[in-house]
Amino acid sequence: MEPILEIKNLNYIYSVGTPFEHKALDNVSFSVQRGEFIGIIGHTGSGKSTLMQQLNGLLKPTSGSVVLDGKDIWSEKALTRQARFRVGLVFQYPEYQLFEETVYKDIAFGPKNMGLEEKEIDRRVREAAGFVGLTEAQLEVSPFDLSGGQKRRVAIAGVIAMEPEVLILDEPTAGLDPVGRAEILGNIQAYRQAKNATIMMVSHSMEDVARLTDRLLVMNGSKLAMDGTPAEVFCHAEELTAMGLNIPQVTQVFLCLKKLGLDVENVYTIDQAVSALKRIRGGERHA
Amino acid sequence: MLKDITLGQYFPGHSPIHRMDPRTKLILLVVYILTLFLAQSWLSYGLMLLVLITVICISQIPFKAILRGMKPLVMILVFTGILNLFFTKEGPTILKIWKLTITLGGLTRAVMMMARILMLITGTFLLTYTTSPIALTDGLESLMGPLKKLHVPVHELSMMMCIALRFIPTLIEETDKIMSAQKARGADFETGSLIDRAKALVPILVPLFISAFRRADELATAMECRCYQGGEGRTKMKLLHYRRVDFSAFAAGAVMVAAVLLLRQMGL
Numbered sequence: 001m002e003p004i005l006e007i008k009n010l011n012y013i014y015s016v017g018t019p020f021e022h023k024a025l026d027n028v029s030f031s032v033q034r035g036e037f038i039g040i041i042g043h044t045g046s047g048k049s050t051l052m053q054q055l056n057g058l059l060k061p062t063s064g065s066v067v068l069d070g071k072d073i074w075s076e077k078a079l080t081r082q083a084r085f086r087v088g089l090v091f092q093y094p095e096y097q098l099f100e101e102t103v104y105k106d107i108a109f110g111p112k113n114m115g116l117e118e119k120e121i122d123r124r125v126r127e128a129a130g131f132v133g134l135t136e137a138q139l140e141v142s143p144f145d146l147s148g149g150q151k152r153r154v155a156i157a158g159v160i161a162m163e164p165e166v167l168i169l170d171e172p173t174a175g176l177d178p179v180g181r182a183e184i185l186g187n188i189q190a191y192r193q194a195k196n197a198t199i200m201m202v203s204h205s206m207e208d209v210a211r212l213t214d215r216l217l218v219m220n221g222s223k224l225a226m227d228g229t230p231a232e233v234f235c236h237a238e239e240l241t242a243m244g245l246n247i248p249q250v251t252q253v254f255l256c257l258k259k260l261g262l263d264v265e266n267v268y269t270i271d272q273a274v275s276a277l278k279r280i281r282g283g284e285r286h287a
Numbered sequence: 288m289l290k291d292i293t294l295g296q297y298f299p300g301h302s303p304i305h306r307m308d309p310r311t312k313l314i315l316l317v318v319y320i321l322t323l324f325l326a327q328s329w330l331s332y333g334l335m336l337l338v339l340i341t342v343i344c345i346s347q348i349p350f351k352a353i354l355r356g357m358k359p360l361v362m363i364l365v366f367t368g369i370l371n372l373f374f375t376k377e378g379p380t381i382l383k384i385w386k387l388t389i390t391l392g393g394l395t396r397a398v399m400m401m402a403r404i405l406m407l408i409t410g411t412f413l414l415t416y417t418t419s420p421i422a423l424t425d426g427l428e429s430l431m432g433p434l435k436k437l438h439v440p441v442h443e444l445s446m447m448m449c450i451a452l453r454f455i456p457t458l459i460e461e462t463d464k465i466m467s468a469q470k471a472r473g474a475d476f477e478t479g480s481l482i483d484r485a486k487a488l489v490p491i492l493v494p495l496f497i498s499a500f501r502r503a504d505e506l507a508t509a510m511e512c513r514c515y516q517g518g519e520g521r522t523k524m525k526l527l528h529y530r531r532v533d534f535s536a537f538a539a540g541a542v543m544v545a546a547v548l549l550l551r552q553m554g555l
Contacts, residue, residue, distance in 0.1 A: 053467065056471060058467055058470055058471060081473075084470065084471060084472075084473050085473060088471070089471040090471075091464065091467065091468045091471070094468065096464075096465070096468075096494055096497075096498055097465055097468040097469060097472075097490075097494050098494065099489065099490045099493035099494050109469075109472055109473075109474075109490065110472040110473055113472060113473030113474060113475070114473055144497070158472060159471070159472065162472070162473070
């Protein structure tokens with residue numbers, strides 16, 4: 001199948017020709033299939049945020065190309081603008097970008113910029129609000145009267161309303177309590193299932209990415225260090241630790257069990273751990 | 288784009304100019320500017336330029352950095368030049384185009400005015416390039432100390448200035464972030480009529496103001512948590528001292544003023 005996004009030999013250098021010159025992306029290549037849920041992990045300053053801003057044409061690569069649905073997004077001006085809508089980008093702490101008088105108007109900002117009809121905008125706003133669990137009544141209040149978690153959901157709805165085929169989120173759960181985090185992650189899943197959308201999520205929670213994603217990209221020192229399923233990536237516990245990253249706690253526990261001589265396979269989610277333990281107990285009963 | 292603004296930026300370094308007491312630099316800057324207005328002849332202008340170049344060399348600030356800071360001021364310079372060029376009617380006429388005449392006096396005046404503004408601004412840049420904002424406000428506070436007797440809130444003013452300077456880079460960064468976020472939602476700041484462009488600023492300005500107020504509130508709380516009560520009875524970690532380098536600088540400044548005054552007396 002034709003990949004939705006293809007990143008080829010991407011390089012990006014900040015502040016070229018000044019003393020502050022800094023290479024943020026170093027020859028990064030990968031491709032993304034429709035409907036994939038990809039997690040991006042990496043230490044602070046490893047180039048994750050820069051990479052995300054390349055994917056929707058906010059930053060122009062120093063060299064290399066970003067191909068969206070078979071076309072280089074920098075080959076034509078109209079394509080660059082289109083990329084902004086087809087690849088939705090939710091920044092870190094997106095609630096700080098809210099500015100309208102009502103939640104409804106703020107969510108409608110993106111669709112309006114797309115030049116859609118009034119009716120279509122209305123449908124999209126209501127649908128996006130539905131995805132993030134906002135009520136009809138909340139659409140008419142000022143976004144500044146909402147709680148932190150609700151503001152965040154309004155901001156995410158603002159991007160979802162553009163109905164992007166690829167939704168990229170930079171730490172969407174940062175600074176939220178466990179309930180708020182679970183809600184936001186649920187909202188993202190709901191959008192993905194309803195639209196068969198591709199999701200790319202930057203996260204520092206290894207538990208979240210292990211549980212939710214199909215594939216992990218590991219960024220380290222401006223390079224793409226690993227690319228594989230969570231199972232493949234979390235096998236390399238030592239390398240990840242050397243990059244300042246971690247593996248899920250349950251994986252750590254099972255690695256210790258293995259060292260103690262227990263015959264268990266590698267697990268990386270709670271569900272897997274439970275079934276692995278059940279299997280062991282079952283085995284003992286039979287013996 | 289926004290990050291290119293260097294006005295008021297500090298270039299850390301260890302040159303004698305960097306090590307000078309901020310008060311010395313402030314006083315000498317004022318003296319330098321006043322002397323610039325006393326200078327009348329090309330010779331005295333040359334002398335002032337020489338002083339400036341010497342200071343730049345000692346400070347080890349790259350000329351490029353100073354030139355970059357000049358960019359936003361090109362318009363003012365051109366405007367001053369043109370006004371002086373066409374509206375001074377002195378001496379013989381050099382050129383006449385339609386109703387505009389350029390006289391020799393006008394040309395001299397225009398070049399001198401531009402040189403004066405350039406040197407004035409470069410001098411000010413040198414101060415901010417070689418002095419950290421905190422040292423600068425410390426120096427100002429100390430110099431304005433006598434005004435306390437007249438119930439001028441000197442400490443509060445300098446603290447306000449210090450905070451304002453401290454938050455310029457933060458707000459620039461914040462603006463950049465908000466702009467990216469709104470662009471990701473399809474906002475367009477580059478095309479359209481003037482009114483369209485002004486309207487396009489609303490999605491940036493509203494979040495920026497909100498965040499500025501939030502930051503101010505957080506900062507106030509943090510300051511109160513550390514029992515900040517203003518200047519009364521507050522001691523400083525870094526006390527200001529005049530050292531040898533300062534006395535040398537004052538001496539050099541005095542010589543410069545004397546030389547310009549002498550040239551003026553001699554009518555040169």
